Amino acid sequence: MKLKLAHNQHVIILYLVFAFTICTDFFMLYMLDFVDTCLRCRQRSLDGTDKLVRQWVKSVLRWALLYTASIFYTDLRGSVAKRWILTHCFIGPMYETGRLALFGNYPLAKFDMWLVGSVAAALGCLFWEMLFPDSNGESNGKERKQKARVLFMRVIHLYQPDYLLLIGASVFLALAVLCEMFIPLYTGKLIDILRVDYHWEEFRAAIIFMTLYSFGRPNAFFSLFSSFSAGCRGGLFMCAIGSFICRVKLQLFSSLVKQEIGFFETTKTGDITSRLSTDTTLMARAVALNVNILLRTLIKILGMLYLMFSLSWKLTLLVLMETPLTGLLQNIYDTHYQRLSKEVQDSIARANDAASEAVSGIRTLKSFNTEQSESHRYNDRLMNTHKLKTQRDTVRAVYLLLRRLIELGVNVAMLHYGRLFIQYGQMSTGNLVSFILYQSNLGNNIRTLIYIFGDILNSVGAAGKVFEYLDRTPEVNSDGILQPEELKGHVCLQNLTFSYPTRSDLSVLKDFSLELKPGQMTALVGKSGGGKSTCVSLLQRFYQPQQGQILLDRQPLENYQHKYLHSKIVAVGQEPVLFCGTVRENIAYGLPHCSDERVEEAARKANAHDFICQLQKGYDTDVGEQGSLLASGQKQRIAIARALIRQPQVLLLDEITSFLDTESEQMVQQALANCPNQTLLVIAHRLKTIERADQIVLIDQGRVLEQGTHQELMKKRGHYFKLKNRLFTEESTHSEIS
Numbered sequence: 128m129k130l131k132l133a134h135n136q137h138v139i140i141l142y143l144v145f146a147f148t149i150c151t152d153f154f155m156l157y158m159l160d161f162v163d164t165c166l167r168c169r170q171r172s173l174d175g176t177d178k179l180v181r182q183w184v185k186s187v188l189r190w191a192l193l194y195t196a197s198i199f200y201t202d203l204r205g206s207v208a209k210r211w212i213l214t215h216c217f218i219g220p221m222y223e224t225g226r227l228a229l230f231g232n233y234p235l236a237k238f239d240m241w242l243v244g245s246v247a248a249a250l251g252c253l254f255w256e257m258l259f260p261d262s263n264g265e266s267n268g269k270e271r272k273q274k275a276r277v278l279f280m281r282v283i284h285l286y287q288p289d290y291l292l293l294i295g296a297s298v299f300l301a302l303a304v305l306c307e308m309f310i311p312l313y314t315g316k317l318i319d320i321l322r323v324d325y326h327w328e329e330f331r332a333a334i335i336f337m338t339l340y341s342f343g344r345p346n347a348f349f350s351l352f353s354s355f356s357a358g359c360r361g362g363l364f365m366c367a368i369g370s371f372i373c374r375v376k377l378q379l380f381s382s383l384v385k386q387e388i389g390f391f392e393t394t395k396t397g398d399i400t401s402r403l404s405t406d407t408t409l410m411a412r413a414v415a416l417n418v419n420i421l422l423r424t425l426i427k428i429l430g431m432l433y434l435m436f437s438l439s440w441k442l443t444l445l446v447l448m449e450t451p452l453t454g455l456l457q458n459i460y461d462t463h464y465q466r467l468s469k470e471v472q473d474s475i476a477r478a479n480d481a482a483s484e485a486v487s488g489i490r491t492l493k494s495f496n497t498e499q500s501e502s503h504r505y506n507d508r509l510m511n512t513h514k515l516k517t518q519r520d521t522v523r524a525v526y527l528l529l530r531r532l533i534e535l536g537v538n539v540a541m542l543h544y545g546r547l548f549i550q551y552g553q554m555s556t557g558n559l560v561s562f563i564l565y566q567s568n569l570g571n572n573i574r575t576l577i578y579i580f581g582d583i584l585n586s587v588g589a590a591g592k593v594f595e596y597l598d599r600t601p602e603v604n605s606d607g608i609l610q611p612e613e614l615k616g617h618v619c620l621q622n623l624t625f626s627y628p629t630r631s632d633l634s635v636l637k638d639f640s641l642e643l644k645p646g647q648m649t650a651l652v653g654k655s656g657g658g659k660s661t662c663v664s665l666l667q668r669f670y671q672p673q674q675g676q677i678l679l680d681r682q683p684l685e686n687y688q689h690k691y692l693h694s695k696i697v698a699v700g701q702e703p704v705l706f707c708g709t710v711r712e713n714i715a716y717g718l719p720h721c722s723d724e725r726v727e728e729a730a731r732k733a734n735a736h737d738f739i740c741q742l743q744k745g746y747d748t749d750v751g752e753q754g755s756l757l758a759s760g761q762k763q764r765i766a767i768a769r770a771l772i773r774q775p776q777v778l779l780l781d782e783i784t785s786f787l788d789t790e791s792e793q794m795v796q797q798a799l800a801n802c803p804n805q806t807l808l809v810i811a812h813r814l815k816t817i818e819r820a821d822q823i824v825l826i827d828q829g830r831v832l833e834q835g836t837h838q839e840l841m842k843k844r845g846h847y848f849k850l851k852n853r854l855f856t857e858e859s860t861h862s863e864i865s
């Protein structure tokens with residue numbers, strides 16, 4: 128009860144303060160005017176510019192006083208109050224400046240100006256508050272809008288380099304709208320003049336000519352100037368949007384490539400590409416296009432309402448009855464349409480995923496003869512999209528029908544009453560024509576305003592998704608700074624426990640420890656799925672182990688600078704990926720100033736030089752998308768050259784020999800033997816390679832089962848011994864040890 132009373136008192140005080148502020152402002156307006164008149168008496172005459180300067184000075188004074196007053200009362204400190212005070216004080220002189228610049232010296236009456244300013248400012252602030260509320264929302268809707276507001280401001284901030292273009296576009300926008308607004312008014316006037324019953328014969332032609340000339344001219348001027356301004360506005364906005372999209376796409380791409388591998392495993396490729404393509408464009412629209420339309424529509428609506436009220440306030444009130452009905456309808460429609468649109472988008476993404484999966488795995492698809500089933504899968508997804516699209520379009524059709532019916536009803540009522548007003552002499556035919564022209568425009572503009580209302584929230588939603596990726600901090604950080612000049616390459620994996628982000632229930636490594644000594648070769652062997660490749664991934668810092676740490680020269684891997692680390696620890700994978708480009712570009716990948724000699728030397732070491740020379744354009748031969756124009760063994764050798772050219776201290780070879788013939792493998796082994804200080808970790812399936820290793824580590828289910836040299840392990844007659852015997856018999860099939 129007490130609380131309620133306190134709340135009521137608080138509201139009453141707020142109203143009182145508001146009323147007091149309005150009265151003070153009104154009083155100030157006339158006081159300043161009085162001072163102005165006294166000054167004018169002394170100075171005698173004033174031209175238009177002088178008046179304008181005085182008006183601006185008065186506005187600054189009013190703003191300063193109101194702003195200071197607002198500081199003393201805490202409830203007025205919010206930014207809504209500040210926005211209202213700012214708009215309220217400056218909308219008058221701004222309007223006057225624009226009007227003077229365009230149409231010369233026909234000032235509005237002082238009170239009219241104050242009223243127009245106050246109402247426009249209040250409407251503007253109300254609209255802003257409705258769209259993006261300032262208050263701390265308790266409900267979900269309010270929170271969503273609050274979030275949208277923050278996102279919207281962030282998008283505006285991102286537009287910073289294009290502010291000049293946007294300001295220029297807004298100026299042209301205001302000019303175009305002002306000009307457009309006067310066209311119906313002059314059309315009505317023209318009709319009125321043409322309708323007058325002249326009892327003349329001889330002056331007929333001259334009068335018609337004069338009428339057309341005098342009233343047709345402003346119309347022609349307005350339409351020409353409006354079209355010109357609209358053209359300039361469109362061009363500038365498009366320019367700003369274009370450069371914004373490029374900038375955001377680049378920022379997003381840079382942020383994406385910094386993410387850890389786990390992120391790409393848990394996020395669908397379709398999602399990432401649609402963030403990059405669709406959402407960045409939607410986000411750009413959020414500000415430039417929507418705000419452009421929003422501003423244009425707001426200015427138009429206010430201007431048209433003013434002119435319509437002056438033509439017939441009764442008809443205006445009648446026409447305005449359409450707004451709440453349309454608003455309600457639009458609200459219901461938006462909810463359903465947005466839900467269905469989202470479902471359609473998801474469904475399209477799923478269909479695209481199916482298609483891209485099939486295309487990228489076309490060889491597997493063909494070899495397993497699954498063309499038919501893949502087509503069915505794609506068809507199912509397409510049909511689902513089609514069904515959702517039909518639902519969405521039906522909702523739209525019903526909405527359009529209802530909207531047209533409301534429109535029709537209001538139009539019939541307006542024409543009926545308009546005819547009555549002309550009969551009673553309350554309106555001229557020309558006025559009714561002007562009114563009808565404004566009304567049809569007003570309806571469109573109100574609908575646009577309501578639509579934009581939803582679209583801004585939508586586009587801001589897309590911005591939210593983009594910012595989500597832009598702000599994401601990679602779980603595997605890369606802010607280490609260590610870059611020692613000398614690195615021995617001593618690696619220690621200490622008590623690692625690890626599971627992949629996509630399969631957190633499965634521990635791939637369990638309390639796993641391993642030491643790789645400088646200049647030594649370690650071979651990892653064991654059953655498939657034991658965790659060998661996982662060790663290589665962890666050494667490259669693709670993932671972060673949940674427990675334990677990896678030390679390089681007694682320093683945790685994360686302490687090393689990202690680029691440095693990846694130049695010192697280099698891996699060649701089971702299925703190396705080449706990029707579209709020449710052989711040379713692929714070998715020198717990531718080394719922009721690498722000499723041709725170094726490229727060739729690396730290729731020779733990897734036993735790739737000979738086959739490269741036999742290619743049509745040698746080192747300048749294009750390897751095709753993902754190296755598709757080369758054989759697997761050739762791709763493998765280029766990948767080895769790409770690793771060797773960096774002269775890494777720690778080299779990780781994950782089953783590189785699977786695609787190499789014995790001769791190539793021997794050459795590569797020879798090349799590797801020429802780097803005596805290099806730490807080498809190989810996962811291999813050929814006994815010859817394994818036998819030569821300084822230590823062999825047998826891994827099973829994420830644990831080290833046995834460790835030692837070939838001789839030691841053979842003497843032990845344990846797991847390795849059994850595996851080796853099997854290897855001897857199954858060497859050609861490469862099945863068990865891999």
Ligand SMILES: Nc1ncnc2c1ncn2[C@@H]1O[C@H](COP(=O)(O)OP(=O)(O)OP(=O)(O)O)[C@@H](O)[C@H]1O
Pocket residue numbers: 392627628629630635653654655656657658659660661662865
């Ligand atoms: N990206 C991944 N996401 C989830 N689980 C994975 C991933 N990569 C591997 N695994 C799982 O981790 C376990 C160890 O895989 P890993 O590739 O390290 O084994 P491996 O010993 O190298 O096998 P192979 O010799 O066949 O390559 C397996 O059970 C595998 O299914």
